[in-house]
Amino acid sequence: MRSRHTVELTAGLFMLLGLAALLFLALEATDVGNYSAGKSYKIKARFTNIGDLKSRAPVAMAGVTIGAVKSINLDPVTYEAEVVMNIDAKYGALPTDTAAGIYTKGILGDKYIELEPGGSPDMLQDGDMLFITNSAVILEKLIGKYLFNSEDDKDQE
Amino acid sequence: MTTVSPDTQASHKPFIELRDVVFRHDRLTVLDGLNLKVTQGSVVAILGPSGVGKSTILKLITGQIKPESGSITVNGLRVDQLSGNKLNNYRKTLGVMLQNSALLTDMSVFENVALPVREHTSLPEPVIRRLVLTKLQAVGLRGAVAMLPRELSGGMARRVALARALVLDPALVLYDEPFTGLDPIAAATVSKLIRHVNEALNVTSVVITHDVERMQGLIDCAHIIIGGKIAASGTPADLVHDQSPMIMQFMQGLPDGPVPFHYPAPDLAEDLLA
Amino acid sequence: MSNQDNEFGLNRHLLNQLSDLGSCGLFLPKILMRIRPSFKQLGQIMRQLYFVGTRSMIIILTSGFFIGLVIALQGYNTLKQFGASESLGAVVALSLFRELGPVLTALLFTGRAGTSIAAEIGLMKATEQLDALELMAIDPIERVVLPRFIAAIIAVPLLTAMFNLLAVTGAYLFAVDWVGLDAGLFWGRMISAVDLGPDYLSGFYKSIVFGVVIALVSVFQGYNAEPTGRGVAVATTQTVIVSSILILILDFILTALLI
Numbered sequence: 001m002r003s004r005h006t007v008e009l010t011a012g013l014f015m016l017l018g019l020a021a022l023l024f025l026a027l028e029a030t031d032v033g034n035y036s037a038g039k040s041y042k043i044k045a046r047f048t049n050i051g052d053l054k055s056r057a058p059v060a061m062a063g064v065t066i067g068a069v070k071s072i073n074l075d076p077v078t079y080e081a082e083v084v085m086n087i088d089a090k091y092g093a094l095p096t097d098t099a100a101g102i103y104t105k106g107i108l109g110d111k112y113i114e115l116e117p118g119g120s121p122d123m124l125q126d127g128d129m130l131f132i133t134n135s136a137v138i139l140e141k142l143i144g145k146y147l148f149n150s151e152d153d154k155d156q157e
Numbered sequence: 158m159t160t161v162s163p164d165t166q167a168s169h170k171p172f173i174e175l176r177d178v179v180f181r182h183d184r185l186t187v188l189d190g191l192n193l194k195v196t197q198g199s200v201v202a203i204l205g206p207s208g209v210g211k212s213t214i215l216k217l218i219t220g221q222i223k224p225e226s227g228s229i230t231v232n233g234l235r236v237d238q239l240s241g242n243k244l245n246n247y248r249k250t251l252g253v254m255l256q257n258s259a260l261l262t263d264m265s266v267f268e269n270v271a272l273p274v275r276e277h278t279s280l281p282e283p284v285i286r287r288l289v290l291t292k293l294q295a296v297g298l299r300g301a302v303a304m305l306p307r308e309l310s311g312g313m314a315r316r317v318a319l320a321r322a323l324v325l326d327p328a329l330v331l332y333d334e335p336f337t338g339l340d341p342i343a344a345a346t347v348s349k350l351i352r353h354v355n356e357a358l359n360v361t362s363v364v365i366t367h368d369v370e371r372m373q374g375l376i377d378c379a380h381i382i383i384g385g386k387i388a389a390s391g392t393p394a395d396l397v398h399d400q401s402p403m404i405m406q407f408m409q410g411l412p413d414g415p416v417p418f419h420y421p422a423p424d425l426a427e428d429l430l431a
Numbered sequence: 432m433s434n435q436d437n438e439f440g441l442n443r444h445l446l447n448q449l450s451d452l453g454s455c456g457l458f459l460p461k462i463l464m465r466i467r468p469s470f471k472q473l474g475q476i477m478r479q480l481y482f483v484g485t486r487s488m489i490i491i492l493t494s495g496f497f498i499g500l501v502i503a504l505q506g507y508n509t510l511k512q513f514g515a516s517e518s519l520g521a522v523v524a525l526s527l528f529r530e531l532g533p534v535l536t537a538l539l540f541t542g543r544a545g546t547s548i549a550a551e552i553g554l555m556k557a558t559e560q561l562d563a564l565e566l567m568a569i570d571p572i573e574r575v576v577l578p579r580f581i582a583a584i585i586a587v588p589l590l591t592a593m594f595n596l597l598a599v600t601g602a603y604l605f606a607v608d609w610v611g612l613d614a615g616l617f618w619g620r621m622i623s624a625v626d627l628g629p630d631y632l633s634g635f636y637k638s639i640v641f642g643v644v645i646a647l648v649s650v651f652q653g654y655n656a657e658p659t660g661r662g663v664a665v666a667t668t669q670t671v672i673v674s675s676i677l678i679l680i681l682d683f684i685l686t687a688l689l690i
Contacts, residue, residue, distance in 0.1 A: 011480040014488065018589025021596040022635070029524055029599060029618075030625040056623060068623040088619075219566055248568040259563035262555070273567045276574075321567075 031086075040088050041126040042070065045100040045113075046080045051136030053102055053111040059085045061115045066091045069113065085113065093123035101134030111136060172197040172329065172361045173218060178227035180213055187213050188224070189385035200355050200362040202372055205382035206407060206416060211365045214382075215333050218363070219253060220244050232328060249277055252322030252330040252360075256337055258314035260306040260321070266293070267302045270321045277325065292320040295357075296350060312343025319350060323358070330354065332364045336371050344368075348375050369408055381407060383416070451673075455651045462580050462650070465573040472578065479582035483544040487590060490543050491536060495594035498535060499601025502526060506602075507610060516610075520617040521624030523602040528625060528634045532595040534682055537641035540587055541674040545649040548579050549670040552653025553663035561654075576654055580646045587642030588635060595634075633689040640685060641678050648674045 050072065059067040067087035075082050087094070097118030102111055118132075171194035180188040187210040195201045205211050216222045217229050220236045229236045231247070239247055260269045270289045274280060280288070293299045296316040306314060315335060322330055332351060336344040348371050355362045364376065372379055372393040379396055381389045381404060389396060389404050397408055406414030422428070466472070506522045552575060555561050561571040599621075606612040625631060649670050656666035 007481045008474065008477040010485045011477045014480065014485040015585070015589060017488075018484075018586075018592055022589065022592035025528075025592060025595055025599070026627060026631055029528075029621055030627045030631045031622060058623075065619075086623075221562070221565065245568040248566055251566065253563070253566040255559045255563055255566075257559045259559040261560055261563075262558075272569070276567070276569050318563075 039090075040067065040086045043085050043087060043094070043124055043126075043128055043130060045083050045085070045130040045133050046075065046078070047083060047100075047102060047133050047135045048080055049135040049138065050081045050083065050102055051104075051111050051138055053083070053113070053136065057110060057112050059087065059113045059115060061091070061094075061117065066115075083113070095120040096122045096124055096128070097132065098124065098130055099132035099134070100130045102136035104137070170197075171195055172232055173363070174228075174230045175214070175217065176228050176230075178217065178224045178229065180210070180217065180222070180224050182213075186385055188217075190227070191382075191386055193380060193387060195361060195363060197361055198355070198359055199377040200352065200364065200375060202364045202366055202376040202379040203382060204366060204369065204372075204379050204407070207367060209382050210385060211367075211382060212333060215253075215331055215363070215365050218329075218331060219251060220247065249273075249325060250328050252325070252327035254315065254318045254322045254330070254332045254335060256334040258306075258311075258318040260309075260314055260317055262306050264306075265302070266298065266304050266306070266309070266317050269306065269317060270324055273321065273325050288324060289320075292324050293317075295323070295354075296320045297346075310343070312339050312346060315339065315343070315347050316350065319347070319354070323354060326358065327360060329361045329363070332362065332366075334366055335364060336366060336368045344371060351375060369410070383407070454655070455647060455673075458651045458654070459647055461572060462577055462647075465570065465577050466581075467573075472573075475574070475578035476581045476585075479578040480585060483540075483548065483579070483582050484586035484589065487540060487543045487586065488593065490539055491590045491594050492597050494535065494539055495532075495597035496601040498531060498594075499523065499527070499598030499603075500605050502531070502598070503602035503605040507606065516612065517616050518620055518624075519602070519606050519612060520619075520621030524599060524621040524625050525630060527595050527598050528631050530634075530682070530686075532591050532598065533634050533637040533641060534678065536591040536594045536638065537587060537645060537678045538675055540583075540590060540642075541645050541649075541671055541678070544583060544586070545645045545670050545674055546667045548583065548646075548649040549653040549656070549666045550663055552576065552579070552650060553656035553658075553666040556654065556656055557658040557660070557663055559658075572654070576650045580650050583646035583649065584639070584642040587645060588638040591634070591638035629689070633685075636689065637682065637685050640681060644677050644681060645674045648677065 053069065053072065055069050055071055057069045058065045059069060067085050070084040070086045072084075073082045074080075083100075094115065095118045097120040099116045099118065101114050101116070103114050104111055115130075124130075173193070173195040175191055175193040178188050178191045178193075179186070191214070193203075193214070203211050203214055213222070217224055218231060218236065220239055223237050227237075232250075234247055236247065260266075261272065264272070267289055270292060271285050274285050274288060290299055290302070293302060296319050298313060298316055298320065301309065301313060301317070306317070309317065330351075335347050335351065339347065351362060351364065352375050354360065366372075376393065378390065379393060380387045381396065383403055389399055389401065391399070396404060399405065399408065403415040405411070406416060412418050502523050503519060506519050506526075507516055510516045510518055510522065552561075555571075555575060561575065564571045564574055603614075603617060606617045607614045652666040652670045652673070656662040
């Protein structure tokens with residue numbers, strides 16, 4: 001028979017392993033550890049219309065995903081949408097005159113944010129705001145525009 | 158009531174007294190106005206065929222069940238009125254050896270015997286060890302101290318259960334069918350131990366059994382229960398010579414008599430032809 | 432005659448189940464009342480934790496690993512058709528943390544440990560061990576039921592975490608070593624998709640509730656078993672049936688509440 005102490009020790013070991021698994025997953029497999037441990041930083045941008053952009057939508061630069069949309073709020077004064085993005089710190093700092101635009105993956109795919117770097121020597125800090133933004137293109141508005149002034153922009157999709 | 162043992166006649170007040178006890182289970186009347194007295198220091202057997210409520214009497218004495226009416230007094234305590242902590246305190250003065258020995262299967266013999274001591278006292282480990290080993294020595298099983306209950310034979314398990322029942326030095330020891338399922342040698346050993354314990358520790362012992370043959374030399378007084386009442390009381394010798402048909406049937410082990418061989422049924426011929 | 436009997440029997444059966452559930456609920460305060468902050472009790476709980484926790488690890492870890500592999504395999508083949516195979520990490524982690532981890536662990540635990548708790552207590556009752564404790568003025572609920580109850584509640588969330596970890600590991604190995612997805616992409620997508628509160632912690636809360644359910648049902652079934660061999664068998668079967676049904680019903684209710 002196993003002695004009393006071995007039994008209790010193994011039970012203690014079991015608890016330690018379980019807690020370790022619990023903590024490891026909480027810190028390494030969820031957003032919490034990575035965004036709070038300095039592995040990413042936040043930037044903000046305002047758009048007049050975000051279409052159906054959702055939080056957690058990817059943020060890309062030159063087609064490479066470098067972060068994700070953290071939250072979306074409506075500014076009660078300007079009635080613009082304020083989008084907070086988490087940018088992975090390993091892609092380095094971005095110039096202050098970086099432009100943000102909302103685009104669609106494919107014709108009917110999900111919305112995502114594409115960042116285009118500017119040429120400024122100053123770099124964005126955590127929590128900074130982007131000033132150059134392109135709002136989402138809403139397909140219905142586009143079609144409406146096309147139907148009523150078809151002579152204007154013929155090369156629109 | 159016939160009390161024989163000379164040393165018990167000195168004390169007038171009975172140690173256990175059941176008065177007019179009625180107990181019903183569902184609609185079946187198990188005990189019907191039972192009166193029983195046990196004097197201090199004696200070994201008393203409660204005999205009877207299976208299913209007449211012998212174990213019910215044991216459960217009434219331990220306070221596991223309450224009678225519908227009547228009173229149960231043990232050592233001046235009204236057991237039928239005890240509950241909660243008072244009942245627990247009363248039970249600490251009891252030693253009970255159950256039919257299945259009922260040792261805890263996940264503990265060694267030592268831990269089983271030590272269990273009541275550990276639970277109810279805060280004695281230091283060396284004292285517990287001495288206490289447990291003394292009791293095990295008394296039942297002849299000091300050598301089995303590290304064994305697990307599943308490694309013990311039926312007779313050894315009973316003796317460990319006896320050691321456990323005695324470890325807190327009870328005033329009253331109750332035995333529920335102590336000989337059932339034991340070979341003659343083991344049964345004789347247990348029987349001898351019961352008598353020995355009674356004399357050495359001056360406890361009162363109540364043995365619930367249907368084993369008539371084991372009574373000789375073990376008990377001072379036997380009560381035969383039939384039909385929810387005491388049908389006869391006396392020394393084993395008295396009972397053997399009792400002429401009433403019911404007692405004769407029980408004492409001599411006749412298959413048919415006042416306790417019928419057949420369970421009540423319609424007429425055989427009618428049943429077969431139906 | 433048989434028709435009426437059947438109908439009546441069914442109703443009575445339903446009533447029995449309901450009153451069983453009721454007395455099961457009433458059993459909970461009886462157990463909780465007996466919690467004492469003592470080393471003696473802690474030692475007993477740790478001892479039971481070994482039986483229900485440590486000894487459940489093998490089945491939980493193995494199942495977790497293979498469940499992870501299977502979800503990854505299925506998920507990959509589906510996502511590939513939409514050109515979204517890089518989201519595999521997110522799909523695996525979300526389905527595991529929210530649903531599969533807590534529910535599967537709870538069901539496995541019922542089969543592995545819940546049944547053994549019920550059978551053990553039932554057998555102790557059938558062999559008069561519980562009576563013997565009572566006659567030694569030792570409370571069987573405090574001494575036998577409580578340590579098993581608490582140990583099961585502690586074990587379930589911890590085993591769920593281990594299950595999840597092994598499943599994620601299995602999925603990772605499949606994705607990275609077998610089909611050659613980028614390790615950083617797999618893990619990165621997972622991290623950005625899994626929110627601590629709504630995804631990870633909601634699963635954790637679920638596993639605690641499931642732990643309480645299994646613990647309560649097992650000790651109740653064992654403690655109230657008919658003290659015969661058949662009674663113990665019935666208690667074991669009932670533990671699996673009642674726990675599994677309650678787990679799945681509560682899973683739906685909790686998901687609706689937590690989303």
